[in-house]
Amino acid sequence: MSRPIDSSRRRAFAKLAALSAAATGAFSGTIARADDAPKTLRIGYQKYGNFVALKARGSLEKRLAAQGVSVQWLEFPAGPQLLEGLNAGAVDVGTVGETPPIFAQAAGVDFVYVASEPPAPHAEAIVVPKDSAIRSVAELRGKKVALNKGSNVHYLLVEALKKSKLAWSDIQPVYLAPADARAAFVQGSVDAWAIWDPYLAAVERQTGARQLTDANGIVRNVQYYLATRKIASGQPQLVKALLEELNQVDAWARDNVSAVAAQLSPLVGLDAGTLETALKRTSYGVQPIAPATLTYQQQIADTFTELKLIPKKLDVTEARWNVA
Numbered sequence: 001m002s003r004p005i006d007s008s009r010r011r012a013f014a015k016l017a018a019l020s021a022a023a024t025g026a027f028s029g030t031i032a033r034a035d036d037a038p039k040t041l042r043i044g045y046q047k048y049g050n051f052v053a054l055k056a057r058g059s060l061e062k063r064l065a066a067q068g069v070s071v072q073w074l075e076f077p078a079g080p081q082l083l084e085g086l087n088a089g090a091v092d093v094g095t096v097g098e099t100p101p102i103f104a105q106a107a108g109v110d111f112v113y114v115a116s117e118p119p120a121p122h123a124e125a126i127v128v129p130k131d132s133a134i135r136s137v138a139e140l141r142g143k144k145v146a147l148n149k150g151s152n153v154h155y156l157l158v159e160a161l162k163k164s165k166l167a168w169s170d171i172q173p174v175y176l177a178p179a180d181a182r183a184a185f186v187q188g189s190v191d192a193w194a195i196w197d198p199y200l201a202a203v204e205r206q207t208g209a210r211q212l213t214d215a216n217g218i219v220r221n222v223q224y225y226l227a228t229r230k231i232a233s234g235q236p237q238l239v240k241a242l243l244e245e246l247n248q249v250d251a252w253a254r255d256n257v258s259a260v261a262a263q264l265s266p267l268v269g270l271d272a273g274t275l276e277t278a279l280k281r282t283s284y285g286v287q288p289i290a291p292a293t294l295t296y297q298q299q300i301a302d303t304f305t306e307l308k309l310i311p312k313k314l315d316v317t318e319a320r321w322n323v324a
């Protein structure tokens with residue numbers, strides 16, 4: 001069950017983030033000026049996604065340099081870990097799937113939704129090894145299924161089981177981060193894996209893993225951009241500048257998939273063909289948070305409350321960005 005991050009863990013995480021960034025020469029700290037504006041905008045990103053393309057382009061750094069603000073990029077293996085970084089005070093803005101914000105809000109993380117991408121239901125799936133006898137989600141009864149707890153695929157798995165008339169208690173969830181889950185999947189320690197791109201594309205292309213189902217017709221799989229309430233309320237112009245630069249990268253990436261794949265390949269350690277497969281399944285176009293979006297997030301929150309996977313009922317509108 002998700003729980004607030006204690007102070008010792010928060011201090012340890014912040015120290016780890018600082019040491020990691022210093023080792024790469026990227027850390028400069030967030031130093032308050034007289035007007036309390038940050039000197040560094042710290043962005044949490046994952047191995048893949050539009051933030052990686054924005055980082056590679058360098059346009060945000062150029063834009064914010066005129067305001068005396070630098071950019072620090074911190075990589076995380078998945079959304080839940082990124083939100084721990086945000087809660088620890090090591091991250092100002094980050095991108096995650098649709099489920100991590102629910103667990104984070106339940107744990108008391110103080111953030112707001114600032115934008116989203118259109119749904120990308122083909123970019124996550126439940127897979128089994130190519131020689132597995134399992135042919136449908138209904139056949140997962142009693143089986144071990146790997147997933148990153150609190151990640152976007154957590155909700156996919158819950159709803160896919162429900163669609164196949166199985167309860168959460170009918171499977172054995174094995175909570176693993178993507179790298180560990182991949183190892184367990186390849187070694188046969190788990191029977192199935194709920195995972196997202198580009199890990200999904202990689203395991204399909206490299207091992208012949210077979211999809212039992214993707215998210216199409218089950219869940220939306222929405223990507224969100226989140227910010228600490230402090231940065232979103234106190235420095236909204238920085239968040240707006242980030243979203244504007246991101247939208248420009250999105251517009252270019254949508255029409256240049258092969259070029260993006262080639263550009264990202266050395267940065268994420270995956271071949272261009274795998275990335276191209278993933279990029280064709282993603283979505284593009286930064287959107288404001290609409291009321292219907294929060295209604296959808298409330299549905300996810302209520303589902304996890306009913307399953308007792310989060311400790312209390314949430315009101316997701318408390319994480320709305322009230323920007324002028």
